[in-house]
Amino acid sequence: MSILISGGTVVSPSGAERADVLVVGERIAAVVKPGFGVVGGAAQVIDATDKYVLPGGVDVHTHMEMPFGGTHSSDTFETGTRAAAWGGTTTIIDFAVQPKGTSLLAALDTWHSKADGNCAIDYGFHMIVSDVNETTLKEMAACVDAGVTSFKLFMAYPGVFYATDGEILLAMQQAAKIGAVTMMHAENGIAIDQLVAQALAAGHTEPVHHGLTRPPELEAEATGRAITLAAVTGAPLYIVHLSAAQALAAVAEARDAGQQVFAETCPQYLYLSLDDLARPGFEGAKYVCSPPLRRREHQDTLWRGLRANDLSVVSTDHCPFCFADQKELGRGDFAKIPNGIPGVEHRMDLLHQGVAAGQLSLSRWVEVASTTPARMFGLYPRKGVVAPGSDADIVIYDPAATQVLSAASHHMNVDYSAYEGLQITGRVDTVMSRGTTLVAAGEYLGAPGHGSFLPRGACQYLA
Numbered sequence: 074m075s076i077l078i079s080g081g082t083v084v085s086p087s088g089a090e091r092a093d094v095l096v097v098g099e100r101i102a103a104v105v106k107p108g109f110g111v112v113g114g115a116a117q118v119i120d121a122t123d124k125y126v127l128p129g130g131v132d133v134h135t136h137m138e139m140p141f142g143g144t145h146s147s148d149t150f151e152t153g154t155r156a157a158a159w160g161g162t163t164t165i166i167d168f169a170v171q172p173k174g175t176s177l178l179a180a181l182d183t184w185h186s187k188a189d190g191n192c193a194i195d196y197g198f199h200m201i202v203s204d205v206n207e208t209t210l211k212e213m214a215a216c217v218d219a220g221v222t223s224f225k226l227f228m229a230y231p232g233v234f235y236a237t238d239g240e241i242l243l244a245m246q247q248a249a250k251i252g253a254v255t256m257m258h259a260e261n262g263i264a265i266d267q268l269v270a271q272a273l274a275a276g277h278t279e280p281v282h283h284g285l286t287r288p289p290e291l292e293a294e295a296t297g298r299a300i301t302l303a304a305v306t307g308a309p310l311y312i313v314h315l316s317a318a319q320a321l322a323a324v325a326e327a328r329d330a331g332q333q334v335f336a337e338t339c340p341q342y343l344y345l346s347l348d349d350l351a352r353p354g355f356e357g358a359k360y361v362c363s364p365p366l367r368r369r370e371h372q373d374t375l376w377r378g379l380r381a382n383d384l385s386v387v388s389t390d391h392c393p394f395c396f397a398d399q400k401e402l403g404r405g406d407f408a409k410i411p412n413g414i415p416g417v418e419h420r421m422d423l424l425h426q427g428v429a430a431g432q433l434s435l436s437r438w439v440e441v442a443s444t445t446p447a448r449m450f451g452l453y454p455r456k457g458v459v460a461p462g463s464d465a466d467i468v469i470y471d472p473a474a475t476q477v478l479s480a481a482s483h484h485m486n487v488d489y490s491a492y493e494g495l496q497i498t499g500r501v502d503t504v505m506s507r508g509t510t511l512v513a514a515g516e517y518l519g520a521p522g523h524g525s526f527l528p529r530g531a532c533q534y535l536a
């Protein structure tokens with residue numbers, strides 16, 4: 074089976090050029106510039122005139138079916154990967170979670186059984202290490218052999234995921250030894266918990282206090298501390314969901330000094346703010362995530378960080394909880410609101426809106442949404458680029474179309490949209506995963522089980 078995508082503009086980090094793309098079976102066979110020969114004989118021809126031809130999006134931070142505070146994030150691997158496909162994301166890396174007192178390999182088995190046979194697109198796993206001990210340190214090497222080459226630790230959530238500085242040091246030493254990346258949730262959870270207790274004692278129970286008790290300074294402090302521990306151990310460090318200008322400054326300083334420190338941000342920190350958390354009634358609960366949404370002034374700094382490559386990746390931290398039944402658990406106590414915002418479907422579009430608004434170049438859009446995440450987590454050039462030999466994960470994108478984001482039209486299994494009513498310039502037209510068309514002409518053609526597990530190699534930015 075061969076497909077010719079003809080007349081489109083192929084976008085990569087190095088530029089955008091008119092080219093025809095020939096897909097044979099699951100892979101890209103040729104990318105041919107106009108005037109350099111005609112590709113004939115394809116069984117199917119897709120006209121991509123006036124459209125972009127992009128490598129499928131790579132979202133390296135999602136939480137499908139994640140247990141949190143007595144409930145689960147509302148997207149399963151089936152519904153969440155289907156929604157991702159609708160939005161032009163063809164690879165996710167989700168987080169397997171080690172519950173305290175259990176083994177990493179058992180956790181990995183559990184997450185494999187959740188995802189196996191259910192995913193619409195290809196997927197990999199990071200491992201959340203919530204119990205650093207002699208056994209788990211040894212198991213980290215076995216995880217790398219199993220294709221899980223990145224480990225997430227938490228400086229927040231004491232009693233759940235929290236690791237002490239000593240535990241972080243040990244895990245980082247081991248990660249450095251086995252060539253793995255340490256991912257860090259950088260917020261000072263010990264100090265935050267005191268502020269939360271004080272707020273609740275003073276009767277401040279509304280959602281906005283989730284934001285006010287997690288000030289940007291405590292993200293910056295933890296980010297700096299993680300960077301220091303990484304420097305001492307020689308471990309490469311990847312800061313997840315960076316939200317605050319002060320934390321970005323710490324990352325930029327480390328990068329300028331030549332340290333192997335990387336950071337991602339998420340669309341919610343580029344488009345939403347503390348004002349949303351402060352919406353009247355209990356509406357703000359829809360916007361509770363950690364780190365929290367910041368004051369609007371941070372947004373320009375984050376866009377600048379993306380342009381300057383101090384922020385290398387945009388992922389979603391997709392972690393949906395329904396407003397009814399789930400977010401409701403925190404009515405009268407903001408600390409009980411499940412943390413997370415739905416977003417896996419809209420990352421490509423929200424970033425294209427940044428292109429339309431002049432915040433990002435066309436090439437940089439593709440770089441932060443697809444190419445760099447693939448390289449950061451050992452999937453390049455199989456993923457992240459439209460080039461001969463790569464998987465035919467291709468998005469045909471219409472930059473002139475417009476759409477309005479809404480819970481009434483999205484495909485995520487959640488009863489609200491954090492971007493309700495937002496008009497976006499640009500829209501996914503066709504989505505292909507390994508040569509199979511998943512979305513075309515507004516119809517979903519994918520199926521659970523098409524997606525395969527991706528064993529990953531090492532981070533491709535390390536010297």
Ligand SMILES: [Zn+2]
Binds near residue numbers: 134136390392
């Ligand atoms: Zn997360």
